Amino acid sequence: MDKTEEFLKNQFAAYYQRKHEGLTMPPDYEKREFAFFWFTRRGALRHTSFTKKEELIQFIANEGPAHIFYSAAKYRKPDAPQMPLKEWEGANLIFDIDADHLILPCQKLHDRWLCTECSTRGKGQRPEACPNCGAHAFQELKWMCKECLDAAKSEAIKIIEEFLLPDFGIVHKDIMIVFSGHRGYHVHCFTEEVQPLGSAERREIVDYVSGVGLDFLHHGLVDQSYGIPKGPDTRTPGWEQKIARGIKAIFKSPSKISEITQLKASQKEILTRDAASILRQLEESPPRYVMPKGIGKVAWRAIAQFAVEQMGAKVDEPVTTDIHRLIRLPGSLHGKTGFLVKQLDMNSLEKFDPFSDAQVFEGSTEVFVKESPGFSLGNTEYPPMRECECELPLSVAILLLGKGVAIINE
Amino acid sequence: MLEDTKIYEAAKYPWSISARRLLKELDISLKEIDADAQALQLARSRLLQALETKESASPERKTSSEFVELTSFFVAKVMVDAIKSMFFRRRWATAEAKRAERYFFKESDLKLAQLATRNFNWQLDPKPTRIAGREFSHRLHFANYLAATAGFHEREWKLVNKRMVSGYVLLRKGDTARVLRAAVEQLLISDVKQVTPPFPPNIQQFYEELEVIVRGRTERMKQEIMGEIIPEAFPPCIQALLGDMAEGKPLSHIARFTITSFLLNVGMDVDSILNLFVKAPDFREDLARYQIEHIAGKRGSTEYTPPACAYLVSTRLCVKKDKYCEFIRHPLAYYRRRRKWIKPKSS
Numbered sequence: 178m179d180k181t182e183e184f185l186k187n188q189f190a191a192y193y194q195r196k197h198e199g200l201t202m203p204p205d206y207e208k209r210e211f212a213f214f215w216f217t218r219r220g221a222l223r224h225t226s227f228t229k230k231e232e233l234i235q236f237i238a239n240e241g242p243a244h245i246f247y248s249a250a251k252y253r254k255p256d257a258p259q260m261p262l263k264e265w266e267g268a269n270l271i272f273d274i275d276a277d278h279l280i281l282p283c284q285k286l287h288d289r290w291l292c293t294e295c296s297t298r299g300k301g302q303r304p305e306a307c308p309n310c311g312a313h314a315f316q317e318l319k320w321m322c323k324e325c326l327d328a329a330k331s332e333a334i335k336i337i338e339e340f341l342l343p344d345f346g347i348v349h350k351d352i353m354i355v356f357s358g359h360r361g362y363h364v365h366c367f368t369e370e371v372q373p374l375g376s377a378e379r380r381e382i383v384d385y386v387s388g389v390g391l392d393f394l395h396h397g398l399v400d401q402s403y404g405i406p407k408g409p410d411t412r413t414p415g416w417e418q419k420i421a422r423g424i425k426a427i428f429k430s431p432s433k434i435s436e437i438t439q440l441k442a443s444q445k446e447i448l449t450r451d452a453a454s455i456l457r458q459l460e461e462s463p464p465r466y467v468m469p470k471g472i473g474k475v476a477w478r479a480i481a482q483f484a485v486e487q488m489g490a491k492v493d494e495p496v497t498t499d500i501h502r503l504i505r506l507p508g509s510l511h512g513k514t515g516f517l518v519k520q521l522d523m524n525s526l527e528k529f530d531p532f533s534d535a536q537v538f539e540g541s542t543e544v545f546v547k548e549s550p551g552f553s554l555g556n557t558e559y560p561p562m563r564e565c566e567c568e569l570p571l572s573v574a575i576l577l578l579g580k581g582v583a584i585i586n587e
Numbered sequence: 588m589l590e591d592t593k594i595y596e597a598a599k600y601p602w603s604i605s606a607r608r609l610l611k612e613l614d615i616s617l618k619e620i621d622a623d624a625q626a627l628q629l630a631r632s633r634l635l636q637a638l639e640t641k642e643s644a645s646p647e648r649k650t651s652s653e654f655v656e657l658t659s660f661f662v663a664k665v666m667v668d669a670i671k672s673m674f675f676r677r678r679w680a681t682a683e684a685k686r687a688e689r690y691f692f693k694e695s696d697l698k699l700a701q702l703a704t705r706n707f708n709w710q711l712d713p714k715p716t717r718i719a720g721r722e723f724s725h726r727l728h729f730a731n732y733l734a735a736t737a738g739f740h741e742r743e744w745k746l747v748n749k750r751m752v753s754g755y756v757l758l759r760k761g762d763t764a765r766v767l768r769a770a771v772e773q774l775l776i777s778d779v780k781q782v783t784p785p786f787p788p789n790i791q792q793f794y795e796e797l798e799v800i801v802r803g804r805t806e807r808m809k810q811e812i813m814g815e816i817i818p819e820a821f822p823p824c825i826q827a828l829l830g831d832m833a834e835g836k837p838l839s840h841i842a843r844f845t846i847t848s849f850l851l852n853v854g855m856d857v858d859s860i861l862n863l864f865v866k867a868p869d870f871r872e873d874l875a876r877y878q879i880e881h882i883a884g885k886r887g888s889t890e891y892t893p894p895a896c897a898y899l900v901s902t903r904l905c906v907k908k909d910k911y912c913e914f915i916r917h918p919l920a921y922y923r924r925r926r927k928w929i930k931p932k933s934s
């Protein structure tokens with residue numbers, strides 16, 4: 178057996194032996210499917226269920242799985258081998274916010290890809306096809322930093338504060354926030370009313386929080402053939418208020434105007450020049466949408482559309498719409514990082530720093546680092562490393578081993 | 588007097604819980620209705636018009652009493668249950684729901700809310716609100732809203748285009764009536780009772796006539812849908828399962844999964860498959876639909892394939908194996924091969 182995999186398995190098993198208070202069993206866990214992925218084996222163990230928390234703890238303390246998932250759905254027969262036989266009874270509403278789905282400047286610094294056909298390398302998000310040979314097969318190394326995790330965090334906060342609480346009326350106690358252990362956050366809603374919703378209904382919810390399919394006509398933006406266009410008002414609830422705030426935000430920091438791709442250069446110039454006076458009129462009550470000469474209906478729509486995109490939350494749609502989704506168990510460890518999949522609330526979320534608050538391993542160990550980017554963990558900066566046999570703190574070693582950029586020498 | 592208003596209400600909303608309770612109290616038998624030519628006549632026109640136009644022929648109280656109206660609905664539903672055609676049931680449900688909607692418009696805001704709460708367990712409140720120059724009459728919990736409008740395609744019904752506050756979608760009166768209509772339709776589609784002939788003589792005659800008409804319509808529909816599917820090329824195991832279904836025999840989970848995934852994979856749509864299941868003794872539209880749709884996966888990309896022959900052999904679903912089976916290991920492979928041979932030359 179591979180020494181690296183064996184080492185990770187033992188470390189995880191030992192962790193679960195000594196610490197498991199953090200494991201949060203979801204409500205009605207006896208009705209949920211549990212699934213496990215391994216360090217030392219391919220494939221997954223699926224369709225298992227537990228009637229006692231102790232059984233689960235004993236199992237993972239023995240087996241040291243790399244990843245532990247449970248189903249957002251409840252089933253009459255959670256351990257039936259095929260989906261149609263499980264007899265679905267409802268599912269939590271979940272949102273997955275992952276830096277993978279955000280385009281961020283830091284990715285250029287820490288993400289890499291390698292074309293498996295021709296060995297062309299590049300930085301940032303992998304291209305659709307290899308620029309050299311056109312192949313679609315890549316090896317990727319995705320890293321994370323404060324910047325991308327902060328971006329994911331603010332999306333999670335946005336979903337909760339802009340949508341779930343005010344518009345959907347979901348109460349704090351029904352919301353669980355979880356750090357994914359890697360590059361993002363999960364938001365779980367246990368609200369009774371959402372349980373029976375099917376996939377199509379959940380897609381509507383995703384469309385709502387991301388502003389997809391939004392028609393301005395229904396949100397206060399009325400086209401008028403002449404005179405002053407009537408615009409969205411911050412005092413009306415729902416999306417209208419968000420659009421109005423989004424538009425104001427654009428004129429508050431006029432550098433944003435240049436990001437609106439559908440505007441002509443001349444229009445951008447006019448809007449930037451007049452930003453302050455436009456903003457002043459928007460601040461009136463009711464707001465006055467007075468546009469300078471040269472800004473017609475089309476430009477106006479482009480601005481409003483940009484506001485929608487800014488205000489909408491970026492979530493991974495398939496996770497929410499899949500009513501059989503498996504999701505990480507809070508209190509488990511992420512096999513690619515060794516980070517704790519940590520349960521948070523609104524208060525702890527604000528201050529949460531995965532690079533120190535999700536670290537569970539103590540001590541140090543010797544590993545061989547093949548090649549790793551620079552990063553910081555705990556309060557320490559680690560420079561890029563290459564082909565070095567070095568003694569590292571255990572949490573750092575496990576991160577590098579999990580990411581596959583280091584090994585334990587035979 | 589009280590009885591009168593009760594019957595009046597029940598005739599308007601014959602699918603409602605209170606109408607059903609009243610029918611039970613009145614304890615009318617099919618035998619009694621059999622003697623009521625008016626009720627049978629009205630049931631006939633309700634059903635035939637539904638089948639043709641998806642509109643209900645129920646008159647706005649011209650010719651018939653409320654009592655006749657109520658019993659005509661009752662006997663019509665017995666017919667729909669007995670005929671076991673999903674296509675027919677849908678048309679009838681649509682027509683009856685549209686009829687209800689016409690009455691909804693005339694109800695008070697409070698009455699509408701009460702109807703929704705009692706019959707559908709909805710969180711619907713009368714709540715006059717004025718936002719940006721628009722009048723809203725009700726608010727409905729978003730989960731109820733989504734479940735009811737799942738089949739709506741117009742942009743204006745998308746949740747993102749609704750005003751939502753604290754978990755409630757604001758609705759105008761017309762919207763409320765429209766959403767309620769969808770709930771009535773869903774109720775009528777999913778409320779399937781096991782009914783089997785024979786019936787009292789007049790109803791029996793009505794039933795037989797109706798069955799011929801409905802079969803004719805569904806055959807036409809089926810031929811349009813099944814155009815490219817060649818049932819003669821189905822392997823023996825699948826043919827056997829289809830035979831069992833036609834006879835209304837109960838199927839095991841594995842058998843249902845096998846037949847459903849097979850039919851989906853050869854291109855049959857969910858509704859047509861549902862139609863095949865209608866005869867099952869334990870049929871429940873909502874469950875069956877859910878299962879089929881799950882096997883179908885999202886957006887037509889079939890998620891599951893039927894089990895391979897080896898598995899079907901071990902679960903005893905492989906029956907009457909024939910000579911073509913020697914060359915294949917999967918029922919779908921059988922179909923693909925055989926189809927090439929059978930395919931009509933015309934296309």
Ligand code: SF4
Pocket residue numbers: 822823824825895896899900904905906907908909912916917918921
């Ligand atoms: S061998 Fe396969 S295709 Fe033929 S009857 Fe048996 S299960 Fe069906």
Ligand SMILES: [Zn+2]
Pocket residue numbers: 292293294295296297307308309310311312
């Ligand atoms: Zn290449």
Ligand SMILES: [Zn+2]
Pocket residue numbers: 281283284287320321322323324325326
């Ligand atoms: Zn980053």
